[in-house]
Amino acid sequence: MNVYVSNIVMAALSFPLIAFVITIPYMVYQYRKFGSIPWLRTLVVYSFVFYLLCAYFLVLLPLPEDRTAIVPYAQTPQLVPFNFVHEFLAETSFSPSNPSTWLATLRDPYVYEAFFNVLLLVPLGMYLRYYFRRTWWQTLIIGFLVTLSFETTQLTGLWGLYEHPYRLFDVDDLMMNTLGAMVGFWMVGPAMRVLPDFRLVNEEAREAGMRASVTKRALSFLLDLLIAGFLGMLVGFGLAAAGLSGQETISVWTDRAVLLLCFVVVPVVTHGQTLGQKLLRLRIVRSDASRAHWYQFLARYGLLYLMIWAPFAALSGVVGLDPSTSGEMGAIVNFAAHNQTLLVWAWVVLMAAWGVSLLVRAVRSWRLKRPFVMLNGLISNTRIMTVAGVERERERRCVLDVADVAALERLIADDGTPLAELMERAGTAVADTVRLHVPDPAPVVVLAGAGNNGGDGWVAARALAEQDYPVTLITSDLAERIKAEPARSTALDVFADTAERDLPLRVLIAPDADVLIDAIDGAEAVVDAILGTGFAGDEVRPPYAAWIRAANRRRFEGSRGKGRGRHRKRALERGRHERGERRSAPMRAKDAPFTVAVDVPSGLSAQTGAAARPCLAADMTVTMLAYKPGLVATETNRWTGMVTLARLVDTKPYLAALGDELEDD
Numbered sequence: 001m002n003v004y005v006s007n008i009v010m011a012a013l014s015f016p017l018i019a020f021v022i023t024i025p026y027m028v029y030q031y032r033k034f035g036s037i038p039w040l041r042t043l044v045v046y047s048f049v050f051y052l053l054c055a056y057f058l059v060l061l062p063l064p065e066d067r068t069a070i071v072p073y074a075q076t077p078q079l080v081p082f083n084f085v086h087e088f089l090a091e092t093s094f095s096p097s098n099p100s101t102w103l104a105t106l107r108d109p110y111v112y113e114a115f116f117n118v119l120l121l122v123p124l125g126m127y128l129r130y131y132f133r134r135t136w137w138q139t140l141i142i143g144f145l146v147t148l149s150f151e152t153t154q155l156t157g158l159w160g161l162y163e164h165p166y167r168l169f170d171v172d173d174l175m176m177n178t179l180g181a182m183v184g185f186w187m188v189g190p191a192m193r194v195l196p197d198f199r200l201v202n203e204e205a206r207e208a209g210m211r212a213s214v215t216k217r218a219l220s221f222l223l224d225l226l227i228a229g230f231l232g233m234l235v236g237f238g239l240a241a242a243g244l245s246g247q248e249t250i251s252v253w254t255d256r257a258v259l260l261l262c263f264v265v266v267p268v269v270t271h272g273q274t275l276g277q278k279l280l281r282l283r284i285v286r287s288d289a290s291r292a293h294w295y296q297f298l299a300r301y302g303l304l305y306l307m308i309w310a311p312f313a314a315l316s317g318v319v320g321l322d323p324s325t326s327g328e329m330g331a332i333v334n335f336a337a338h339n340q341t342l343l344v345w346a347w348v349v350l351m352a353a354w355g356v357s358l359l360v361r362a363v364r365s366w367r368l369k370r371p372f373v374m375l376n377g378l379i380s381n382t383r384i385m386t387v388a389g390v391e392r393e394r395e396r397r398c399v400l401d402v403a404d405v406a407a408l409e410r411l412i413a414d415d416g417t418p419l420a421e422l423m424e425r426a427g428t429a430v431a432d433t434v435r436l437h438v439p440d441p442a443p444v445v446v447l448a449g450a451g452n453n454g455g456d457g458w459v460a461a462r463a464l465a466e467q468d469y470p471v472t473l474i475t476s477d478l479a480e481r482i483k484a485e486p487a488r489s490t491a492l493d494v495f496a497d498t499a500e501r502d503l504p505l506r507v508l509i510a511p512d513a514d515v516l517i518d519a520i521d522g523a524e525a526v527v528d529a530i531l532g533t534g535f536a537g538d539e540v541r542p543p544y545a546a547w548i549r550a551a552n553r554r555r556f557e558g559s560r561g562k563g564r565g566r567h568r569k570r571a572l573e574r575g576r577h578e579r580g581e582r583r584s585a586p587m588r589a590k591d592a593p594f595t596v597a598v599d600v601p602s603g604l605s606a607q608t609g610a611a612a613r614p615c616l617a618a619d620m621t622v623t624m625l626a627y628k629p630g631l632v633a634t635e636t637n638r639w640t641g642m643v644t645l646a647r648l649v650d651t652k653p654y655l656a657a658l659g660d661e662l663e664d665d
């Protein structure tokens with residue numbers, strides 16, 4: 001027993017070192033893959049590393065005294081399955097019918113070793129299922145391979161490091177370890193219902209990763225300094241080889257050249273990325289996310305260089321250091337040494353001003369939830385954004401009026417991609433969004449209007465049903481009575497497909513209020529494909545108004561089946577959240593379904609952003625082809641939730657043509 005404990009202590013002692021070594025690569029990998037690093041993931045990954053360390057130490061330690069040691073019992077592999085049961089029965093007085101022998105059994109080495117062998121890989125099975133999302137058979141194979149690696153390491157004497165096996169290769173160990181992995185796999189199953197789902201954690205991390213956090217920027221700067229330091233070292237070797245190593249001025253200027261290369265020349269070549277930023281998918285841009293000029297990189301990093309070194313150099317002058325000892329900033333130091341009183345004051349004032357500005361910028365960024373802006377960024381009019389953030393910002397700047405979107409659609413159709421195909425892609429994009437937020441098949445309600453926005457809804461409904469999501473599509477009329485094209489043919493197509501392929505998709509035509517509310521109450525996701533860019537007026541007509549009210553009620557009040565009925569009824573009568581009379585947006589209910597609006601939330605004018613009565617409140621809006629003016633105004637955020645763009649096609653060439661057309665007009 002003591003051996004187990006001491007091995008775990010050994011693992012705990014070596015863990016900080018391992019953690020230190022893996023942290024930078026881990027952060028770089030996570031930032032590249034997800035953009036941000038949730039604490040939960042770090043906890044899980046580091047605990048997994050610690051567990052592996054414990055497992056290997058338990059299996060491999062203690063090592064024999066010397067390389068040639070022969071451990072007699074370990075020389076012949078034990079290949080008889082269940083040998084430990086025979087040995088146990090042969091050597092003890094255990095009798096199943098005699099309870100007084102049971103307790104002694106637990107203290108028997110054969111029993112507790114088998115127990116520990118099972119226990120050893122229980123966590124592995126848990127991690128494999130919960131974090132790595134492996135199936136049972138993959139867990140079985142991985143569990144077996146891991147235990148095989150333990151046993152072969154023992155058999156080969158740490159892969160040849162020792163001349164003889166120092167522990168017994170035992171098939172019973174293989175079996176018990178693998179069993180342990182499977183026990184872990186089954187045990188974690190029920191817990192996964194309450195544990196956070198890592199697919200959603202990843203999704204949130206991706207969203208949060210759109211921002212260039214302070215940590216991410218600091219890490220990229222650290223990487224750049226490491227790269228510059230390494231290059232500086234190489235140059236140093238070069239200088240030494242050329243016999244120039246002793247010359248201070250040369251080394252000062254080569255250091256500066258290396259910094260210039262890393263922080264100015266490289267960004268010029270890569271259009272705004274130092275190597276560290278490239279690694280972490282960051283980019284230096286102007287404050288409006290447009291491309292920065294070479295002199296801005298120079299200003300940004302030149303200022304930073306001065307901000308880091310000048311105060312120290314000036315201070316050393318002020319405190320009377322010998323200019324010749326302070327190296328590269330000698331001139332400043334020299335000047336400072338001769339104007340001490342003046343400089344002491346100038347220095348104090350500047351530092352105080354800098355401190356105050358730092359505080360102001362920090363409070364501003366915290367209150368407005370905006371990234372922290374560095375002083376050198378402010379002066380050079382540059383900032384660091386994530387590559388994805390730059391992309392999104394640029395997309396959001398390319399806003400098209402609703403009439404222009406229609407013109408764009410025509411251009412695309414004339415070029416050979418018909419509207420029906422665009423509808424197919426639009427609906428698929430919506431279904432993909434639902435699947436990202438509700439990763440396992442669960443009931444979905446699609447509210448489909450009679451226009452082409454509804455057509456997108458029909459496509460999304462089929463795409464989800466194809467992935468085994470039980471879908472209820474609510475429509476106001478029979479598919480054949482839909483007037484808009486290609487919505488009509490698409491709906492007919494989906495209808496026929498559903499019957500033919502027996503998809504889990506039921507269509508409710510003009511359901512009454514109770515049926516509608518029941519369907520929405522049972523849904524994990526709601527797709528709002530009622531009204532899109534074709535909506536007009538400041539009131540939504542029936543039956544859509546009732547659909548929107550039902551979806552909003554479920555979103556803000558929770559499901560009807562879950563108590564608080566009277567309270568909810570009153571709230572519904574007041575209907576304040578629909579009329580937008582509340583100053584602040586109402587709280588989303590905890591159990592609200594994920595609500596995604598197709599193109600624009602129903603009731604919101606895509607052109608002006610004005611909300612009609614009622615207007616649907618979504619968690620996310622997937623808008624097609626281009627952002628519309630009504631979606632980018634911050635006030636509409638409470639209806640749209642986060643807005644993402646589904647490009648459907650590469651719109652760049654068409655946008656250029658459209659631009660020419662608009663100019664001609």
Ligand SMILES: NC(=O)C1=CN([C@@H]2O[C@H](COP(=O)(O)OP(=O)(O)OC[C@H]3O[C@@H](n4cnc5c(N)ncnc54)[C@H](OP(=O)(O)O)[C@@H]3O)[C@@H](O)[C@H]2O)[C@H](O)CC1
Pocket residue numbers: 405409419422423424426449450451452453454455456484530531532533534535536537538539540541542544598599600624625648
């Ligand atoms: N942009 C693209 O690339 C694509 C967009 N698609 C989708 O199509 C819609 C636009 O479709 P459209 O048919 O032009 O219009 P809508 O479906 O948004 O709306 C038309 C229906 O709305 C009814 N309506 C209008 N005002 C009201 C109101 N105040 N109350 C109730 N109902 C209203 C209207 O009924 P009418 O009786 O007035 O005719 C129509 O039934 C776009 O948003 C995208 O989602 C395609 O997928 C292709 C690609």
Ligand SMILES: [K+]
Pocket residue numbers: 453528529530531532597598599600601602
């Ligand atoms: K909609």
